[in-house]
Amino acid sequence: MQRLVCAVVQLTVKAGETREQAAARVIAAAAGAAAGGAVLCVLPRLDPIVGDSPDAVTSVTTAAAGKAGLWVVAAGARGVVVATPQGQLRPVPPGGIEPASVAGLALGLLPGRGAWSPEMARILSLRGAELLVAPVAVPAPYGEWEQLAGPWQVAQANQVFLAEAGLCGVAPGGASYASRAAILGPCEITPGATGFLARSDRPGDKVVLAPLDLEALTGVWKSYPIFNEFNYGLYERQLGAYYAGPARGTGGWTS
């Protein structure tokens, strides 16, 4: 498939709402995405609104996918859930650093702070991911610069699409969330070269839609081939030390 429509959902945490009411909103959002032509819908981390029991996130995700007839990705406290358009669970690679084939795309999963980890996004992209998905619930405040430092920049650094879905509002326990739901891509193939294909511009429930053009994406890989310029020898010699635990040394001004 060379072109498909992707949706990301922004949901508000509502005080006093029952889990059933929250699930109904999730299902309605997926239906809205399908009505907009989406074949893939990314939901936020759902456990703050539907509960953190083992089945709560899974059941609402599969229900949303089955009823809307599209692929749905969401996250809970125990990880990412992917549901098929038939409402079935789609197993995802253990550990999550392998792309999964979803809706004709190589999909990389970035739950939690994954979208702020250059390593996670790099590994998934090296392994062929074309779309990274970040089903998140980011604590407020969450400003534009934080988004640019995370999801936006990993999309640029790896020349991939990225779908970020988020929660906003204050949960009954007092946890406060802010969302910047967006669909991102390399600057070269986004309007105004902004890196944003579409984004939510205000709090509140919202479905954000954008077409993903895979031919245009591979065109970027050819015209600006940054993955051709990896310096493997340098990484082999020097990069591993970063991950070998706390760096040693005095850190003195002149050392």
Add this chain to the structure above:
Amino acid sequence: MDVVSGEDASLLQSATQRLLVAALRLYLDLRSRPRPLLRHLAKKPATPADWSAVDPRAVPVAAVQMELALVKSARQYADMCYEACRQAAATGALLVAFPEDVATHLLGLLPGIERMAGAAGLGAGAADAAGAAGAAGAAGPSIKVADVFRLMGPAMRRIYTTTFSYLARAFRVYIAAGSAVLPATGDGKPRRGAPPPPVYNEAHLFDPRGQIVGRQRKLHLLPMEEEWGVEPGAELSTFGTPIGRVAMPVCMDSTFFETFRIADTLWSDIVVIPAANPEEYNFWKALRGIWPRVQESTVYGISSCMVGEVLGLKLTGRSGIFAPLEISPRGDGVLAQLDDPHRPGVVAARVNLVALRELRERRRASRPGRAMWRELSTAYGEYRARCGKSRTRL
């Protein structure tokens, strides 16, 4: 009637070219003598920096945004660098950064080089520099841009080193003197039976005594540089100074998070990026370099940009001084930045090394560990085997 065979003509042409190249080398040697240049610079006033009360909580640094223009003489080049350095030093900066391709101005010493703009031009991405070679009358049509830099290398290196060594000494500042495309060995001359010396895009750090205390070869090249015949460097280094450890990878190196992870591992406080970005300015595209790298890896960043249009290249950028969001007063990761991406200027700010190191300690707990490196190094290997130099869909 004399008959000249194709082979004879080729030999004759080759002999003529060798003579021309030898004559050019002699001419460039004369035009790059250090003593006249030093006498010229010594006439200029310079106020040495005050090192008596360096506060690690407010280290003054500056970046020069410089215009790329061909010069006709070493003095003209030195004047341009002096004026930029004087303005930067006047801000109180103890570390002054200059842009990438900071010696390219000196291609103007090559007779006829300007005709190159009407021929292939550097920006045409042409692997051969027939325009330059033809203009100079120095070589045949198969010459690479790297060959032009090999020819010019000794003169460029001499003028560049003399100028920045003097300026660092006169103003008593550290100068991250941008980067220059230079042959690896001293004179750049071909040796019989030996391959030509590799050409690198190399950054240099001068200390306040005028000594070169750091060299850094560009690690990730632009496709255009690969076509020119430039080779990538093999190692990132950092250099200790009284105002923190400094790393100075070059331009495209800041596209790769790997560079800054290594700089972090090597205890870098300040990463200087000399840049010469060959495209129309766009805020978002320009945001893809040093700014996100400074957010990921806990360092200050100084970007010094070359601007202007010469030899078919249009260069743009907004030099700036950048910090992690947590320690930038406005919360935007920018301490100071020039507004105009097309004009020269100087930007200055103070960096707080104490706050930086405290932040680094706080972030250390969330640093990824060995398992991440195993995955990452495996993924590089898989990608290299699968795609090589041509990224494709699975």
